Amino acid sequence: MLKVIKAGIEVLVEDWPGRLGYMGLGMAAAGAMDNLALQLGNAVLQNEIGEAGLEIAGGYCQFEFIQAGVIAICGADMAVKLNGEPIALWEAIPVKIGDQLEFDHFGTTGFRAYLCIAGGIDVPVYLGSKSTCLFGSYGGFQGRKLQVGDVIEAAAKVKDSLAGRKLNPKYIPQYTNEWELRAIPGPNSAPDYVSEAGMDYLFSTTMKISHNANRAAYRLAEVPDYFWAREDGGKGGSHPSNIVDHGYNMRGAINVTGNTPSLLIADGPTLGGFVCVANVIYADLWKIGQGIPSRDKVKFKLTTVEEAVSARRDRIAMLAAEDLVITNR
Template sequence: MLKIINGGIETVVEDWPGRIGYLDNGMSSSGAFDNVALGLANVLVGNQPGEAGIEIAGGYFQAEFETDAVISVTGTDMKPTLNNQPIPLWESIKVNKGDVIKFSHFAEFGFRAYIGVAGGIDVPLVLGSKSTCLFGSYGGYEGRKLQKDDVLKFGKPSKDLDSLKGRKLKPEAIPEYSREWVLRAIPGPNTSPDYLTKEGMDYLFANSHKVQLNSNRSAVRLAEASELSFARPDGGVAGSHPSNVLDHAYAIRGSLNICGNTPILLIADGPTLGGYMSALHVINADLWKIGQGTPGRDFIKFVFCTQEEAVEARKQQREWLSEKSLA
């Protein structure tokens, strides 16, 4: 078990792929914002890559172990310590009852850290997932962020703890973090020539877009695209601005919503439908990068991708998030 001393800025329980199959009921998928960091954290401690772990956004999380365990820490380097001594990232370590783990804040690159625990986090399944949906207040630990005095239970490890400690990733398996996050994307469903001009789509792909401060697990808002050119003068019966459309389903996770002149990436807890156009879609294999983009600091760059390339990238990621990545 793990007793929370300080929940930090935003710490939640998340699994992957989250709560699938309920978009038509208005329920988003939720799930880890960075499924690669979660997946590798799980592989290191002998779990399936989609098992529930702890997602720490921003930092300042602190907790005490009430049982022996094997854990791993991945993601941005928040300078984690165990009993005030530094611990390594991207490898599994043994912890003992009474040990205290503590995190500082996000590093120069990246924004979220993850804790994987041998056996996973033991919280109830809600519609097939352990993930927290903050905007619906369900799933995870009581449907909310972790806070002081919460106690998380662990599941049963896949192996003896001593056999799981000391596992490391191959150097090439550790993801590279950056100030500019390159996201492969497929145009549509609301694209040129009907909604944006060719020049408008070129603008989205040719420029870097800064991640704005008012971003969260529902949406990552990008800098206003003042030079974005639309293919129609207005939204017709849907509204006065050409970004307006009659309400339709959003292809979350990864849809680039255009709200006025502001591009907004709809992700984990994003809305399932609305009245704005969606110009492109980030491929599944690159969704993890959105979760590491730091609000107010980092940039997003879209590059064109075909459906065939997207399928192949997803297959490659499945290989990445497996024991083949262990040293």
């Protein structure tokens, strides 16, 4: 349906919830970094809620449509233009053969946009998902980010009823430069691995996202030495962050390597020899994908399993709300 004219920083085919059930084989789930934006775009277009779209990180990309269809762009505002004219986000937009869609760069808030296509993207389903895992080079479009000249096929569902559909403004996510992430302590936490003062630090300190951030890990500012409850890792290694290898609580693990905490996310490692001190809850995972490397900050908020379950139920209810999508008709 569309051809890549400019490949930008990173454009990937991603769906949700990704490739589940294979972590025991060392395969990350992959999937959309901002699952909420992707799902909302699909809702606008009456697609299956987890259908694959194009995840656009950073911007600077351009596409030409080689088939008519309907699209919706959700997520970060990258000053998108269709044939040189600005178009709205969170809304169904008809496109014709030869139309040019151009993304500028990320702005003051948000780092990823999602291009959803009515009918979905036609790439092979690999182990139950269309998602690209960059660090394994599988899934999506040939297991890689898109390049100039690539042609993405789509079902191109053209329906008059889609025109004028848009997300109800009250459901548009609020973007910021300081992201509050609710998190549950464990499995490697106080008192055995992290001191009480260290946990207090984790849940009270605003941390800047490093420039060294990608789909595997969003690295954050270092923690102080008093973060640790022990002097070394014992049989796991010389540093107190070392443990004997075990599975990581992906997605959303707050993994600490040395004194550097990282948020393990879509393509992150499934196991390793470093502590995971807490886990960001499902309902807040989307926020990580919109954090701008080397600019934005995160702050963890202590929460409970019960609160996490409630937040997840609220998300499911929102996506099923009768007034989620409205029409201009």
